[in-house]
Amino acid sequence: MTPGDPILFVNNVTKRFGGLVAVNNVSFEVREHEVMGLIGPNGSGKSTTMNMISGALKATSGSITLKGHDLTRAKTFENARFGVSRTFQLVRILPELSVLENVIAGAVFGHKRRWGAEAEAFAAGLLERVGLAERITAPVGSLTYIDQKRLELARALAGEPSVLLLDEWLAGLNPSELKVGIDLVASLRQEGRTIILVEHVMDAIRSLCDRCLVINSGTKIAEGTPDAVLSDPDVIRAYLGE
Ligand code: ADP
Ligand code: MG
Numbered sequence: 001m002t003p004g005d006p007i008l009f010v011n012n013v014t015k016r017f018g019g020l021v022a023v024n025n026v027s028f029e030v031r032e033h034e035v036m037g038l039i040g041p042n043g044s045g046k047s048t049t050m051n052m053i054s055g056a057l058k059a060t061s062g063s064i065t066l067k068g069h070d071l072t073r074a075k076t077f078e079n080a081r082f083g084v085s086r087t088f089q090l091v092r093i094l095p096e097l098s099v100l101e102n103v104i105a106g107a108v109f110g111h112k113r114r115w116g117a118e119a120e121a122f123a124a125g126l127l128e129r130v131g132l133a134e135r136i137t138a139p140v141g142s143l144t145y146i147d148q149k150r151l152e153l154a155r156a157l158a159g160e161p162s163v164l165l166l167d168e169w170l171a172g173l174n175p176s177e178l179k180v181g182i183d184l185v186a187s188l189r190q191e192g193r194t195i196i197l198v199e200h201v202m203d204a205i206r207s208l209c210d211r212c213l214v215i216n217s218g219t220k221i222a223e224g225t226p227d228a229v230l231s232d233p234d235v236i237r238a239y240l241g242e
Helices: 046-054 076-081 099-108 116-129 145-158 175-190 202-208 226-230 233-240
Strands: 006-017 020-031 035-039 061-066 084-087 163-167 195-198 211-216 219-224
Touching: 006 046, 020 046, 020 061, 020 211, 020 219, 035 046, 035 202, 046 061, 046 076, 046 084, 046 163, 046 195, 076 084, 084 145, 099 116, 099 145, 116 145, 145 163, 145 175, 175 195, 175 202, 195 202, 202 226, 211 226, 211 233, 219 226, 219 233, 226 233
Parallel strands: 035 195, 035 211, 084 163, 163 195
Antiparallel strands: 006 020, 006 061, 211 219
């Protein structure tokens, strides 16, 4: 889908951890229906940026707004209400709940606040969508790694986000699983979802992203189409210098 108007505005955001500046005065916009890749070497501030958008961390300075909602001042749980859903770099599912209940939780605490039978039917549909229809009643402890990834994606989608944050969602998958994963993200892109994709898999970046932002040591160093940024000498140097 062709990207529309910008909906997420990240303005001059800085995050300090004591003396360390993890994210340094970074600004960008994300347009509706756009898949924006956020790339950079390990430790460059990608997850910290995602954490500030999702509300898990508060920015030291700067502002973040989504469709007119000020995420910078929101309480952590409000960011989901305002339309941010995410997956985590290290899978986080609620181990005491079933697969279905995990996704229902995403719907109940999400943007549209679905409840009861409606939330359950919605969650079941999403589990089918990600390929987990047969595991609905399974205890989450019995899931394989890729199935945990599928579950995290279903739970994030259950929040009906305006912007979906995928933090290395494809990491750790073997080549055949990777193909399934890329196809799944491609289907989300096709239906016009707005996504920030933090990823190291360059094939995924090239095939999935409309645009890429590159950060290095917390600072934005490039922005543009995947082909343009991945052939940018500054970007190549940043990766090789890792
Ligand atoms: P990336 O996701 O790009 O690999 P991160 O955003 O996780 O990088 O980390 C950026 C920098 O901030 C790193 O130097 C990391 O060690 C540091 N950092 C991240 N989270 C914390 C934290 N909670 N406390 C202190 N330092 C942190
Ligand atoms: Mg990270």
